[in-house]
Amino acid sequence: MKNYYKISEFAALCGLSRDTLLHYDRIGILKPAFVAPSGYRYYTLSQFTTVDLIAVLKASETPLSEIKGYLQNADVPTGIRLLESKVQDLRARRAEIDRMLQSLEQTLDAMREGEESVCGRLRLTRLEERYLIATPTGYRSPPTERRFARTMQAHFAACEQCGLGAGFQAGEIIPRERALEGRFLEAYYFSPLPGPVEHPHLWICPAGTWAVYYYQGGYDELPAAYALFLEELERRGLRLAGDVYEQDVINYLSVTDPARYVLRLSAPVEE
Structure with missing residues (x-):
């Protein structure tokens, strides 16, 4: 298993576009694990979980600024409050879709x-x-x-x-x-x-x-x-x-x- 993935490889792995990862890097929501002297951005497999969390929170209509704030100051109580709020939002949306x-x-x-x-x-x-x-x-x-x-x-x-x-x-x-x-x-x-x-x-x-x-x-x-x-x-x-x-x-x-x-x-x- 590879330890590091170039941006295009990681984008394909996550089902995202390269431009999306570049945007996430620019706004500071998901930065590469490191940037080589050549300028190539490299990501690790462990960052896939972060990408998945961002995708779920985005789908629940969480602004990127709020996601960034949580990821930069992540702790258990804050995470519980955020996810409980999103669970309630998604349940309400599911009920509306059911109707x-x-x-x-x-x-x-x-x-x-x-x-x-x-x-x-x-x-x-x-x-x-x-x-x-x-x-x-x-x-x-x-x-x-x-x-x-x-x-x-x-x-x-x-x-x-x-x-x-x-x-x-x-x-x-x-x-x-x-x-x-x-x-x-x-x-x-x-x-x-x-x-x-x-x-x-x-x-x-x-x-x-x-x-x-x-x-x-x-x-x-x-x-x-x-x-x-x-x-x-x-x-x-x-x-x-x-x-x-x-x-x-x-x-x-x-x-x-x-x-x-x-x-x-x-x-x-x-x-």
């Missing part, structure tokens, strides 16, 4: 579901117990744009408290009594949860037989979609056994024309 992945995966699943759906046809399916975060709207009449925005903002804040990402897959809930009366005013906005959480807005969808109905059209056609859903239930001899849930499976994230949106209506039913 983004969850949002994108849910949206992707919905798009695939919408692509495979048959609109205007009712189907029955057996579903296990599911969990939602459901924020009450408090609406007594159709909301203004401002009130709708405030309510959705409150819902997304609740989702964030539960570790959910952006609200790409928010839906609405129409209480059973309202639906049977033909009053299709949403009482809750909801987003799916991967499991139960401790939150006042936790909502449990019961296991059982559910009717699912896909409707193609824009949001302004939702009242007509709800009415068709209930008519189809009656035609099939099914009784609404719970609230009605609406969730987009294809919307503005997939198509530009609202007439091509696909809305999924579902509810627990009994024969």
